Amino acid sequence: MDKNISFTLKVWRQNGPTAKGHFDTFEMKDIPGDTSFLEMLDILNEQLIEARQEPFVFDHDCREGICGMCSLYINGHPHGPATGATTCQLYMRRFKDGDVITVEPWRSAAFPVIKDCMVDRGAFDKIIQAGGYTTVRTGQPQDANAILIPKEDADEAMDCATCIGCGACVAACKNGSAMLFVSSKVSQLALLPQGRPEAAKRAKAMVMTMEELGFGNCTNTRACEAECPKNESIANIARLNREFISAKLAD
Numbered sequence: 001m002d003k004n005i006s007f008t009l010k011v012w013r014q015n016g017p018t019a020k021g022h023f024d025t026f027e028m029k030d031i032p033g034d035t036s037f038l039e040m041l042d043i044l045n046e047q048l049i050e051a052r053q054e055p056f057v058f059d060h061d062c063r064e065g066i067c068g069m070c071s072l073y074i075n076g077h078p079h080g081p082a083t084g085a086t087t088c089q090l091y092m093r094r095f096k097d098g099d100v101i102t103v104e105p106w107r108s109a110a111f112p113v114i115k116d117c118m119v120d121r122g123a124f125d126k127i128i129q130a131g132g133y134t135t136v137r138t139g140q141p142q143d144a145n146a147i148l149i150p151k152e153d154a155d156e157a158m159d160c161a162t163c164i165g166c167g168a169c170v171a172a173c174k175n176g177s178a179m180l181f182v183s184s185k186v187s188q189l190a191l192l193p194q195g196r197p198e199a200a201k202r203a204k205a206m207v208m209t210m211e212e213l214g215f216g217n218c219t220n221t222r223a224c225e226a227e228c229p230k231n232e233s234i235a236n237i238a239r240l241n242r243e244f245i246s247a248k249l250a251d
């Protein structure tokens with residue numbers, strides 16, 4: 001049984017994208033160590049509602065590490081101190097009695113604050129939309145063995161597809177670059193034969209949309225890879241660069 005801890009919680013409050021923000025400080029008492037970070041914030045909000053104060057706004061949905069909605073910058077790290085885990089998979093046992101825990105939103109020009117620590121990540125949806133569709137021929141179902149895919153390629157494509165689009169890579173990057181996200185999404189299709197017909201068009205369109213939306217350039221600091229909750233590799237960025245350059249050459 002994890003022991004209870006008491007700590008100081010500082011949370012970022014901001015009324016909108018252009019409003020001035022500030023930290024509110026709360027003393028949290030006797031929180032069980034097996035409480036998840038989001039459950040701890042639920043406890044804070046219950047206390048605020050009981051005191052007739054405005055609850056703290058933060059994003060969340062599945063609370064199982066699969067939807068990519070939770071997006072808190074905790075003590076200087078996207079998703080907090082745990083590696084390979086999202087905010088919803090972080091438990092209070094990671095912290096010590098008497099700690100000061102600071103919670104901020106993803107800070108990026110491309111992710112404007114909606115309220116408090118909820119940011120608008122619609123820019124990622126626009127990049128995905130720019131990538132377009134994957135050709136799927138309809139008609140008679142094909143034999144399962146008609147398109148043979150080497151196991152290494154299938155495994156690598158699946159690793160790339162585990163990117164949940166949370167935006168931690170952008171939050172971690174001093175340039176606010178979205179290259180790890182875009183390269184993972186390009187790679188998950190480029191590695192499979194079904195993704196090849198539109199591969200060049202897809203890489204070009206997604207990179208250009210990323211640039212238009214105000215994301216920064218990649219300078220290979222590898223902060224994105226270090227902080228990604230799904231352990232996406234920057235080898236994907238090299239693949240995206242190759243796809244992009246060959247598409248430009250083909251033009």
Ligand code: FES
Nearest residue numbers: 061063068070088
């Ligand atoms: S709430 Fe879905 S990944 Fe955290």
